[in-house]
Amino acid sequence: MPKRPYLVADRHLRHVGKDCLVAFEASLYSVPARRVRPRQLVEVRAGGDTVSLHLLAPDLSGSTLLAVHPRAHARGSWVVDSSHWAGLPDDTGRRTTTQVPDVAVRPRQDGPCDSPLQNLLNRSAAAQVSVSKRPLSFYDDIAGTRPRIVPDSKDTA
Incomplete structure (x- = not known):
């Protein structure tokens, strides 16, 4: 037997959503908004207990790793690091609307x-x-x- 166990991971390609979430097995995982763009393809590597999200090509630092999350075992789960949403537009921009004007x-x-x-x-x-x-x-x-x-x-x- 080898001294180190052989790590098995499923690899899948997924698109990043506008909200920096990646859907995998009916759950959503976050990626840093400053490192991706909407509809960008990323690689999901799913192991037994973790899900890691990678760029398809290395960035300027030579890294492909975007995020590592614990694997969700319930469908519909959101596994989110709130710091990943830094850089998304807030409700002060012109593309987002928080309330409908009251028209008489x-x-x-x-x-x-x-x-x-x-x-x-x-x-x-x-x-x-x-x-x-x-x-x-x-x-x-x-x-x-x-x-x-x-x-x-x-x-x-």
């Missing part, structure tokens, strides 16, 4: 219409937004797509 819905004073669709539109908050009325040529001027009128050669002679 005021019915129009025009009274009920014959059309149920028009009644619904009159009650919506979007119907309360004031909109400027402009001729379509205004948008042609802004976009620089106004059609040019070329004088006829007969008129210039």
Whole structure:
């Protein structure tokens, strides 16, 4: 018998989620946000008691190891090191929304219409937004797509 036991590990490729979690055997394992990007492929090496997550190619330091976690034995477990989430956007950015603005819905004073669709539109908050009325040529001027009128050669002679 050899002096050191032979270590057996299953190896799988998985994608990193936007939240820096990697799904393996119906459980989620965290990786450091500063070292990976969303949808990046990583290698999962699962042993009997641990799950280690590795980059496919060594980084500048020559290391591929991202994280080592105890193996989850219950489906749906989250095995997370909270320090791995450092570097993810917080709720102050423009891509995240923590609350929905409260919009007051005021019915129009025009009274009920014959059309149920028009009644619904009159009650919506979007119907309360004031909109400027402009001729379509205004948008042609802004976009620089106004059609040019070329004088006829007969008129210039």
